[in-house]
Amino acid sequence: MLPTRRRSPLPDSTVVLHHEEQHRPELLHHFADEQQQRDASSLGMWVFLATEVMFFGGLFCAYLIYRHWYFGDFAAASKSINMALGATNTAVLICSSLTVVLAVWAAQTARRTLLIGSLAMTMLLGLTFLGIKGIEYRDKFVEHHIPGASFSFENEPIPGHTGQYANPSHAQIFFSLYFVMTGLHALHMIIGLGIFLWLFLAAWRGRFTPEYNTPIEIGGLYWHFVDIVWIYLFPLLYLIDRHP
Amino acid sequence: MSGHSSASSSPLKMYFAVFFALLLGTGLTVFAATLDLGPFNAPVALGIATVKATLVALFFMHVWHASEKLTKLVVIAALFFLLLLLGLTMTDYATRP
Numbered sequence: 001m002l003p004t005r006r007r008s009p010l011p012d013s014t015v016v017l018h019h020e021e022q023h024r025p026e027l028l029h030h031f032a033d034e035q036q037q038r039d040a041s042s043l044g045m046w047v048f049l050a051t052e053v054m055f056f057g058g059l060f061c062a063y064l065i066y067r068h069w070y071f072g073d074f075a076a077a078s079k080s081i082n083m084a085l086g087a088t089n090t091a092v093l094i095c096s097s098l099t100v101v102l103a104v105w106a107a108q109t110a111r112r113t114l115l116i117g118s119l120a121m122t123m124l125l126g127l128t129f130l131g132i133k134g135i136e137y138r139d140k141f142v143e144h145h146i147p148g149a150s151f152s153f154e155n156e157p158i159p160g161h162t163g164q165y166a167n168p169s170h171a172q173i174f175f176s177l178y179f180v181m182t183g184l185h186a187l188h189m190i191i192g193l194g195i196f197l198w199l200f201l202a203a204w205r206g207r208f209t210p211e212y213n214t215p216i217e218i219g220g221l222y223w224h225f226v227d228i229v230w231i232y233l234f235p236l237l238y239l240i241d242r243h244p
Numbered sequence: 245m246s247g248h249s250s251a252s253s254s255p256l257k258m259y260f261a262v263f264f265a266l267l268l269g270t271g272l273t274v275f276a277a278t279l280d281l282g283p284f285n286a287p288v289a290l291g292i293a294t295v296k297a298t299l300v301a302l303f304f305m306h307v308w309h310a311s312e313k314l315t316k317l318v319v320i321a322a323l324f325f326l327l328l329l330l331g332l333t334m335t336d337y338a339t340r341p
Contacts, residue, residue, distance in 0.1 A: 039312040046315050050322035057326045064330060065337050083274070090270045098263040101304050105255055224305045228297045234270075235289035239277035243285070
């Protein structure tokens with residue numbers, strides 16, 4: 001069934017396509033040209049990213065509702081997170097997004113050293129992000145800010161309301177959202193690192209050419225999306241009410 | 245994706261300009277958080293984040309140069325449904341007595 005479906009309905013064009021395949025082995029025969037093939041892959045990734053927007057959107061929605069209800073408690077809890085580490089991680093991810101576009105450009109213009117260097121640098125920055133995230137999680141663990149039996153958030157003042165203290169059970173909701181949202185984001189980073197390791201190995205073997213570099217473009221779309229999620233997570237989780 | 249596939253150096257300039265704009269936005273959002281803007285702290289922070297996200301999507305993810313209109317349709321559809329989710333939910337919760 002499959003072979004007959006894939007065959008072109010016109011006998012003559014089958015010969016032409018077969019002929020072209022020999023010249024352009026990276027062009028699959030059900031696409032008219034490389035541009036259409038690239039567009040199809042890119043569109044598929046964008047549809048996946050649209051589902052990811054909905055996936056994270058539910059968490060952002062939960063966050064907004066609880067922030068609306070317990071604003072003071074959220075502000076107090078937010079103040080306990082290390083803003084400098086969060087800002088550093090934002091800069092680290094922006095740098096990694098730059099190395100990703102450099103990798104795509106290097107593949108398109110056949111610059112092998114820049115391509116391999118950019119992919120390696122992207123992975124290094126991704127690992128740096130996760131390392132800094134680990135330091136943050138460790139701080140929260142030491143401070144007993146991990147939701148659960150040993151959670152403790154006593155006598156933490158609500159910013160802008162002298163004499164008022166945050167309700168620990170409301171603060172616990174903030175930290176639950178903090179760990180689920182940053183944890184899900186970190187999981188995406190780990191998956192992204194796996195994708196980029198694969199891209200790095202393929203680039204090392206010389207698989208990418210100016211004619212064929214769609215995997216780098218597609219992997220890059222995923223990496224940039226994860227960056228965009230962090231661009232929103234940073235102000236929402238770290239910067240609720242920071243002014244003195 | 246298609247508009248700048250030639251080996252010109254123009255995309256590089258654009259990439260670095262966007263990169264520095266994103267770093268500037270990060271610094272700006274940290275600075276704005278230390279100011280007391282009353283009810284405007286959150287809108288300013290989210291505004292800067294949206295500008296940054298738009299820059300990444302348009303130029304790093306090549307939505308601006310996308311040859312395929314369907315890509316733009318998918319992006320707009322995703323944003324539309326996200327705003328529907330957040331907007332309608334919050335108009336409910338924010339206006340309860």
